[in-house]
Amino acid sequence: MPDNSLKGKVALITGGAHRIGAAIARLLHAQGMNVVIHYLSSEEAAHALQKELHKSRPESVMLVRGDLNNSVKLLKNLVYETVESFDRLDVLVNNASRFYATPVHKASESQWDDLIGANLKAPFFLSQAAAPHLKKRNGCIVNIADIYGDRPLKGYPIYSVAKAGLIMLTKTLARELGPEIRVNAVAPGVILWPEDGLDEMSKQRIISRTPLKRSGEPEDIARAVLFLIRDAGYVTGQVSIVDGGRSVVM
Numbered sequence: 001m002p003d004n005s006l007k008g009k010v011a012l013i014t015g016g017a018h019r020i021g022a023a024i025a026r027l028l029h030a031q032g033m034n035v036v037i038h039y040l041s042s043e044e045a046a047h048a049l050q051k052e053l054h055k056s057r058p059e060s061v062m063l064v065r066g067d068l069n070n071s072v073k074l075l076k077n078l079v080y081e082t083v084e085s086f087d088r089l090d091v092l093v094n095n096a097s098r099f100y101a102t103p104v105h106k107a108s109e110s111q112w113d114d115l116i117g118a119n120l121k122a123p124f125f126l127s128q129a130a131a132p133h134l135k136k137r138n139g140c141i142v143n144i145a146d147i148y149g150d151r152p153l154k155g156y157p158i159y160s161v162a163k164a165g166l167i168m169l170t171k172t173l174a175r176e177l178g179p180e181i182r183v184n185a186v187a188p189g190v191i192l193w194p195e196d197g198l199d200e201m202s203k204q205r206i207i208s209r210t211p212l213k214r215s216g217e218p219e220d221i222a223r224a225v226l227f228l229i230r231d232a233g234y235v236t237g238q239v240s241i242v243d244g245g246r247s248v249v250m
Helices: 019-030 043-054 072-086 109-136 157-177 200-208 218-231
Strands: 010-013 034-039 061-065 091-094 140-144 182-188 239-242
Touching (some): 010 019, 019 091, 034 043, 034 072, 091 109, 109 140, 140 157, 182 218, 218 239
Parallel strands (some): 010 091, 034 061, 091 140
16 A cells, blocks of 8 residues: 655645634644645634644644735745745645625626635636646645535525536646646535524524434544545545535435
8 A cells, every 4th residue: 555644745725724624724734744724814713723733743834814816926925935834735725715695686796706716716726826836746636615516505606606616627627637636626515604694493404404414514524635635546536525415405
């Protein structure tokens, strides 16, 4: 069996300061990886996570801040800072996302640009910038998609379109960047409720339509990401659905 240890390897995780991103950062760090955590507004959470992880392994976590919708130059700079700090890049996790309702009769051009930019444009150009470095290490890219990229969520057409695009981007990059770089995605179902709130009745209605009759945890997504990075050497261009079975009854 090949040595698939992650010790000393480097992962860049966008939106890695809290929620699913933080769970991914913790798990990859626990496997011996050095991690670069990108964040935008979660400065306090980012520094707290860095401090937490440094207790077990000092100087193993770097923080980078920036709006992924700002410019392609910023995306290139994230990769540059990662390689400058750790002298390599093995894994890119495109986790950062924006999510809010855009009913067709109310949606604006700025919302289109914002959601498509954060969920699709940024992963593309970040992958483009990372590819030369990942190629040197036979590295991989993991995109965090969504089950709504396959089955649209009512009231969220732009978000659903963006995640559908990310799924196709995963397949396209797998073909474009192979054989040196593997590209896969994880599509979560109900893992964390939206930060802007959801009433209890709506939550229970969603859970009742999920075969496992419960919501998932961020760690469920993190473990799927770890599998695709460490154990799935012959897997590329695939989307792993982690949704408690909800997509089979939607």
